[in-house]
Amino acid sequence: MFTLNEKNKIAIVIQARHPTLPLYDKIEFEGLAKAAGYYILKWYTQNIKQINSKLLIGTGKLEEIIHNQQIDFGEIQGDIATRIERRIEDDLVYLFMNRLKPSQIRNLSAVLMTKVIDRDLLILEIFERNASTREAQIQIKLARLNLETSRIQKELSAKLKGEKQGRDFKGRGYGAFDVYRRGYKEQRKNLVEELESIRKQRDLRRKARSDVYNVSIVGYTSAGKTTLLNSWKGLNLKTDTSPFTTVSTTTRNFSINGDEMTISDSVGFVYDIPHEIIDAFLSTLEEVVFSDCIILMVDFSDPLVVIFQKLQTTFKVLVDIGALNIPVLYFMNKTDIIPIEDFSQKRSQILEIIPKNAIVEFGSAFDEDTIERLSRKLYEIKNSLVLSTRVRSQEFLNVIDEKIKVHSSSVINQT
Ligand SMILES: Nc1nc2c(ncn2[C@@H]2O[C@H](COP(=O)(O)OP(=O)(O)OP(=O)(O)O)[C@@H](O)[C@H]2O)c(=O)[nH]1
Numbered sequence: 001m002f003t004l005n006e007k008n009k010i011a012i013v014i015q016a017r018h019p020t021l022p023l024y025d026k027i028e029f030e031g032l033a034k035a036a037g038y039y040i041l042k043w044y045t046q047n048i049k050q051i052n053s054k055l056l057i058g059t060g061k062l063e064e065i066i067h068n069q070q071i072d073f074g075e076i077q078g079d080i081a082t083r084i085e086r087r088i089e090d091d092l093v094y095l096f097m098n099r100l101k102p103s104q105i106r107n108l109s110a111v112l113m114t115k116v117i118d119r120d121l122l123i124l125e126i127f128e129r130n131a132s133t134r135e136a137q138i139q140i141k142l143a144r145l146n147l148e149t150s151r152i153q154k155e156l157s158a159k160l161k162g163e164k165q166g167r168d169f170k171g172r173g174y175g176a177f178d179v180y181r182r183g184y185k186e187q188r189k190n191l192v193e194e195l196e197s198i199r200k201q202r203d204l205r206r207k208a209r210s211d212v213y214n215v216s217i218v219g220y221t222s223a224g225k226t227t228l229l230n231s232w233k234g235l236n237l238k239t240d241t242s243p244f245t246t247v248s249t250t251t252r253n254f255s256i257n258g259d260e261m262t263i264s265d266s267v268g269f270v271y272d273i274p275h276e277i278i279d280a281f282l283s284t285l286e287e288v289v290f291s292d293c294i295i296l297m298v299d300f301s302d303p304l305v306v307i308f309q310k311l312q313t314t315f316k317v318l319v320d321i322g323a324l325n326i327p328v329l330y331f332m333n334k335t336d337i338i339p340i341e342d343f344s345q346k347r348s349q350i351l352e353i354i355p356k357n358a359i360v361e362f363g364s365a366f367d368e369d370t371i372e373r374l375s376r377k378l379y380e381i382k383n384s385l386v387l388s389t390r391v392r393s394q395e396f397l398n399v400i401d402e403k404i405k406v407h408s409s410s411v412i413n414q415t
């Protein structure tokens with residue numbers, strides 16, 4: 001038996017594994033599900049030989065899942081059991097640890113008789129839960145709209161390609177999509193306009209501080225970015241172990257040896273984040289693009305291969321948004337929870353992967369000395385007392401790709 005929170009939604013996770021599908025981390029997915037308010041009841045994984053275009057997974061596996069529904073839900077008692085029996089949407093959801101096409105979502109929902117959500121939609125749900133500012137709320141609406149429309153568009157053009165001769169479908173297909181597209185365009189226009197006016201205010205604020213040195217804290221979700229800003233400025237912004245606690249930007253002024261600066265904390269990154277989400281968040285991410293320096297934060301307590309993967313994701317996003325030439329101060333956080341005997345080996349392994357001559361600090365976002373050291377480094381970078389490296393291009397990403405391959409295979413060989 002387990003105790004379920006009244007507010008929990010219950011989820012059964014299904015994962016299809018195939019060499020052509022992105023491989024997501026199970027623990028990370030669990031964190032995403034939890035952050036969106038799901039209690040995971042059971043996991044199903046299928047190594048598929050051939051992708052089923054209608055359902056993603058094989059019909060045999062699906063039959064097994066349906067057959068098991070009684071057993072899987074048998075553990076649940078009382079009110080929640082009644083709610084599940086009645087199949088009230090949101091009370092019982094199948095979460096796919098994959099990316100699904102809209103048609104697959106529709107087909108799977110019909111067969112499983114309840115809501116089906118994929119990883120991208122799950123990420124959006126977390127963003128929705130955590131959006132406290134108007135800007136973040138609009139950005140998320142826009143992301144959902146972008147995501148849904150681009151999926152429907154892709155699906156429709158694939159169908160049309162496959163049924164070139166099917167005039168009837170072609171006629172109906174375009175007609176239906178046109179109606180949808182008009183609605184989408186209208187909604188999108190309104191959201192973009194509202195975002196544009198918020199952006200103008202942001203631009204004005206940025207211009208007002210253009211003679212000030214602007215520092216952005218960036219990194220993978222849960223690296224400790226907000227914790228660092230809280231410690232630095234004595235704030236009480238929400239921090240949590242769950243992903244995407246922060247979905248909007250906070251900027252504060254500070255000065256080091258009389259030099260005025262600003263420091264901003266913003267939304268974190270995650271592996272294989274859909275482009276539609278990044279696009280919708282561009283105005284928030286612009287803060288990063290216009291910064292004079294980036295503090296690139298890494299959760300150094302993660303296993304090494306995870307650190308590499310998270311660094312790779314972080315770099316890809318920075319390259320994507322065009323933050324190529326910004327000086328970087330690397331900050332390896334959470335050293336307080338690393339066993340002392342592991343520290344020096346891990347330290348030299350990380351120094352191998354980040355650019356040579358990079359400026360790196362190790363420490364904890366909770367620790368005053370660490371903040372003191374980071375301040376000193378920022379001052380030195382700002383005043384060109386040290387030569388900092390910049391966010392690099394494809395060449396550097398290739399180096400990380402290579403390292404990940406080597407490290408992943410050595411991990412697999414050991415197990
Ligand atoms: N032990 C330890 N924990 C830390 C440290 N820094 C942050 N944490 C914890 O790590 C978790 C994530 O911290 P956040 O500051 O919310 O991370 P974030 O990068 O802002 O995350 P998102 O806003 O979700 O992207 C929290 O539980 C923090 O208490 C540190 O130096 N040491």
Ligand SMILES: [Mg+2]
Nearest residue numbers: 225226245246
């Ligand atoms: Mg945060």
